[in-house]
Amino acid sequence: MTNTNAEDYLRMYRQMVRIRTFEDNANQLYLSAKMPGLTHMYSGEEAVAVGICEALRTTDKITSTHRGHGHCVAKGADFKEMFCELLGKEEGYCRGKGGSMHIADQSNGNLGANAIVGGSMGIATGAAFTSKLLGKDDVAVCFFGDGATAQGLMYEVMNMAALWKLPVIYACENNGYSEYTRTDEIAAGSITARAEAFGMEAFQIDGQDVLAVNELSQRLIARCRKGEGPFFIELMTYRYHGHHVGDINREYYRSKAEEKDWRENRDPITRFRSWLVEEGIASEEEIEAMNAEIKTDAAAAVEYALAAKYPDASEVDMHVFTDVEHALA
């Protein structure tokens, strides 16, 4: 094993733990009533965002979903600006105007989370269109859930992406539930077959195995850069929390035994940690030290965000238009 690979693996582990730690803190902020509104936890799905984003460059674009913190962290965002955004503070990525469901980080190619289920499928496809139009080799990845496969927009843009060979990857995070409804109750037939109907190569993969996700992503992204896109990946995964943080009593749609099984037997972080130790890439002590460091970073970022100031009231009519400082002045 080369050093470069070892570094890559450790960065993947670190990014997955950063997502989990971010979400644990966000959940606490909600439970202690320190965060305005609701949020949707990515915990359990870390290998999907990290496996894919670790195969991307900064100039590659992603679009994200209402369950978007994982994508944002994985594409390179910092805790401080993220927590500030979740709390509606001026130093947030969107100056507090977007919040959890609209967090965007254009400096790292994150075109934003989207609160309309399936709403960003056109945007990701358009980013790929720009890449081709302007002769770049940037790739776009569209993250969306199994629930979004019921939206018509997906089929319209996949048709165009396939016709025009756009460098886009449709990454379907199938966590088994469309909000409070089992996926098999909302999705007829096969999800990958729908992409195949457009002549697109489609893959189904274990979304809890970060190495498998990363290996496939690297291969498909390289092919996209050569003009062989688009592609479709269905990543089988699971969300540990409810649809949102307030969805606590959920036994009417899924059992505690099922949740326990995924957490205890298929957790992407535990699995990858065991592998790192077995392969001698990191010791238990090194991993514990990394975990502790991330925990400290997150706690510091939360403290910072809680103390940070809200935007001035004068910002309310700013950023409506690019060329007018105050739209209502």
Next chain:
Amino acid sequence: MRNITLSQAVNEALAEEMRRDESVFIIGEDVAEAGTPFKVLSGLVEEFGTERVVDTPIAEPGFMGLAVGAAMTGARPVVDLMFGDFIFLIMDQLCNQAAKTHYMSGGKLNVPLVLRTNLGATRRSAAQHSQSLHALVAHIPGLKVALPSSAYEAKGLMKTAIRDNNPVVIFEDKLMYNDKAPVPEDEFLIPFGEANIKREGHDITLIGTSSMVQVCEKAAEILEQEGISAEVIDPRTIVPLDEKTLIESAKKTSRVIVVDEGHQSFGITGEIAGRINEKAFYHLDAPVLRMGAMDVPVPFSPALEDITVPTPEAVAANARLLMSGEMIHAA
């Protein structure tokens, strides 16, 4: 100055901007070889190729969404929506995505996109190909809305729209595509938010948009023969709206009729009338009148369709009522 059709004016504006900026592209249904059903885009694909004049499947939400993403990442799409009525199909991408992206990102992401579409009844196209839906779009913060009233405006406003870094929706009057007007050969742009006083007058102000500018001008000619001096103003863009010019005229003439081809209720006419009431109330000698399209779906039969849209005669008749003071007694 040469006279060209509105259709040619739009075509010229697009060609000039596409020559100037390689990131500008056109996308929509039958925009390339077909040049749209109205033939507005004829010849563009020959010059710019199918990479920049892109024929799409019949999938309005899809190509609108694609254009939003393209705009966010460095391209400048001009989306061709064949009929204004199809705007209902793209509402999420236009109003939830394009309009809000700059704001929701705290000013970090821009959507420099032009949506060109049309409005206007009396083409015997019935209820789903005849609506004037600009009020729906103007209601949403983050979208600019331009309403060209002749070939001259169609060219100047289109060029400004393409250079704007915000989403802009342009509604062309589909009955006016073959109407000619003087358009300079030299390059020109028309800034947004500057109303055009088409005709000066001192007794009454007629504010008309798009197709209704001609109606107001014809009404003014009728009124002139009766000794009534009407001022005709074309706002040209309703977002941003040149409120100052409208208010000043209202204060000067003390009587105003607002004429627009959108449905009268909850529409552009009510918005403009409301602003004049708020800012020129003590200068008015009569209530501000709204004249929009009738609040019915556009009917097919010519016998019915023609009575749904304001006419010069109807505008002139209302102007006489305002001049006579009868409207005050009616209130």
